Amino acid sequence: MVAQNVVFGILAAVMILAAWRVVTTQNVVRAVLYLVVVLAGAGAQYLLLAQEFIFVVQVIVYIGAIVVLFLFGTMLTRAPIGRDVNLDNDQRWLAALTSLFLLGVMIAVLFDAFHNTHVKPTIQRTSDVANSMFGPYLMPFEVVSVLLLAALVGAIAIARRD
Amino acid sequence: MSLALSLPYWAETTIKTVIILAVIPASALTLGYVFLMKTMAHMQSRLGPMEPGGFHGWYQLIGDGVKFIQKEDIIPEEADRAIFALAPTVVLVSTFLLFVVIPAGPRLVVENLDTGVFFALAVSSLSVIGVLMAGWASANKYSLLGGLRAAGQLIAYELPLVLAVVGVVMQAGTMSLQGIVNFQQHGKIFGFGGIGLPLILTQFVGFLLFIAASQAELTQAPFDMPLAESELVAGYTTEYTGFRFLFFYMAETATAFALAAIAATLFLGGWSVPWVHGSAADVLGPFILGAKVMLVAFLIYWIRFTYPRFREDQLQAFAWKYLIPISLANILVTAVFKVVF
Numbered sequence: 001m002v003a004q005n006v007v008f009g010i011l012a013a014v015m016i017l018a019a020w021r022v023v024t025t026q027n028v029v030r031a032v033l034y035l036v037v038v039l040a041g042a043g044a045q046y047l048l049l050a051q052e053f054i055f056v057v058q059v060i061v062y063i064g065a066i067v068v069l070f071l072f073g074t075m076l077t078r079a080p081i082g083r084d085v086n087l088d089n090d091q092r093w094l095a096a097l098t099s100l101f102l103l104g105v106m107i108a109v110l111f112d113a114f115h116n117t118h119v120k121p122t123i124q125r126t127s128d129v130a131n132s133m134f135g136p137y138l139m140p141f142e143v144v145s146v147l148l149l150a151a152l153v154g155a156i157a158i159a160r161r162d
Numbered sequence: 163m164s165l166a167l168s169l170p171y172w173a174e175t176t177i178k179t180v181i182i183l184a185v186i187p188a189s190a191l192t193l194g195y196v197f198l199m200k201t202m203a204h205m206q207s208r209l210g211p212m213e214p215g216g217f218h219g220w221y222q223l224i225g226d227g228v229k230f231i232q233k234e235d236i237i238p239e240e241a242d243r244a245i246f247a248l249a250p251t252v253v254l255v256s257t258f259l260l261f262v263v264i265p266a267g268p269r270l271v272v273e274n275l276d277t278g279v280f281f282a283l284a285v286s287s288l289s290v291i292g293v294l295m296a297g298w299a300s301a302n303k304y305s306l307l308g309g310l311r312a313a314g315q316l317i318a319y320e321l322p323l324v325l326a327v328v329g330v331v332m333q334a335g336t337m338s339l340q341g342i343v344n345f346q347q348h349g350k351i352f353g354f355g356g357i358g359l360p361l362i363l364t365q366f367v368g369f370l371l372f373i374a375a376s377q378a379e380l381t382q383a384p385f386d387m388p389l390a391e392s393e394l395v396a397g398y399t400t401e402y403t404g405f406r407f408l409f410f411y412m413a414e415t416a417t418a419f420a421l422a423a424i425a426a427t428l429f430l431g432g433w434s435v436p437w438v439h440g441s442a443a444d445v446l447g448p449f450i451l452g453a454k455v456m457l458v459a460f461l462i463y464w465i466r467f468t469y470p471r472f473r474e475d476q477l478q479a480f481a482w483k484y485l486i487p488i489s490l491a492n493i494l495v496t497a498v499f500k501v502v503f
Contacts, residue, residue: 060287075306
């Protein structure tokens with residue numbers, strides 16, 4: 001367990017540093033690239049908990065699709081190289097307050113849920129995930145897919161001019 | 163008799179890493195030499211690469227290597243230097259991770275992941291980020307356009323690539339590449355189990371879809387819009403020289419090898435052939451897989467050398483209007499057969 005804890009510490013430090021750079025860097029594209037590091041770190045944390053399937057989903061959905069769309073979007077519009085001072089504004093205190101509030105809520109919830117339980121990573125086979133997804137959780141799964149389809153159709157309907 | 167060798171975790175990981183790092187250039191050089199130089203020279207009557215050094219131009223590859231290494235490493239003045247320098251490495255890391263799950267024998271695999279083929283498809287999508295980084299950081303309109311085209315294309319063709327594999331996964335009942343090979347080795351054709359069941363027999367449509375989609379993922383002709391030399395100079399690689407350009411080139415060719423290996427594993431039985439079992443398979447596995455990879459790679463490069471380039475709108479329409487509906491129909495038919503039989 002010691003090795004896992006050390007790796008967790010390193011990953012957490014890298015993630016915090018990258019997350020800090022996401023909001024402090026003065027370049028849109030660089031901010032997105034730092035976000036890649038944060039998301040990859042989250043994926044690695046899943047791997048540390050022996051959740052292989054969720055790790056792969058994290059990589060393919062967040063890094064392979066969402067971040068690529070972010071990059072695609074920023075590069076299609078204006079994304080100059082170098083510093084862009086217009087990215088900053090004067091709402092730092094409000095942002096800090098919101099972040100602190102969110103941090104507090106998260107700590108409270110996590111502490112309430114796990115405070116004495118020792119989390120042991122148990123290896124989860126992909127077939128287990130599939131069995132529970134298409135067994136007990138079939139109904140929520142289908143509802144979510146219909147919801148996503150509705151969102152997709154809605155997005156096309158809004159984007160279409162004619 | 164098995165090889166009794168137990169190493170500590172770090173030693174094993176180091177050895178595995180070194181092996182993959184050796185396999186990437188080796189596979190890229192093999193494909194580059196056999197297909198990009200010799201086959202292309204024959205098919206397109208390009209006699210240059212057949213000349214140097216006498217016999218079939220064996221010296222061409224060495225000459226090209228020396229040429230690449232001695233080129234000056236130029237970074238454009240306006241470029242974002244850090245990202246410009248990092249981009250080729252990101253593309254190469256994606257290739258590196260692809261090789262992790264490909265089995266070359268009953269026990270010869272870096273990591274027999276439970277999510278095998280899904281992992282491979284996920285990490286192959288990482289290369290897009292490197293391509294976009296290269297396109298943006300070059301501070302060049304041609305590069306940026308090439309990068310954007312590449313991203314649009316890779317997003318579009320990611321779907322048929324994943325969906326083409328679903329049929330195989332459903333039939334084999336596992337995503338582990340080793341498991342898929344075992345299924346094909348021990349499968350029966352209508353109760354006749356002599357030669358196993360290569361999934362190309364039942365998933366032929368899936369095989370064609372996979373080849374077409376991987377051709378697009380590799381941004382090779384007829385899907386080479388991102389590099390279209392008549393429109394974009396050389397797309398996202400325009401500003402790259404010497405060793406960094408070689409990185410892109412090597413990543414592309416090694417990824418072609420890896421995708422051909424995955425296609426061979428999914429549809430042609432991977433390292434297995436009928437009547438080879440046990441330790442014989444351990445020894446012969448890599449050679450059998452290699453032969454099948456060359457077969458699939460020949461198909462990929464044959465298409466590349468034969469067809470002209472798509473137009474951008476044709477390219478998108480081909481993915482969304484043809485490949486994706488066909489792959490969905492393939493999944494449906496496979497599911498029906500799976501339930502009936």
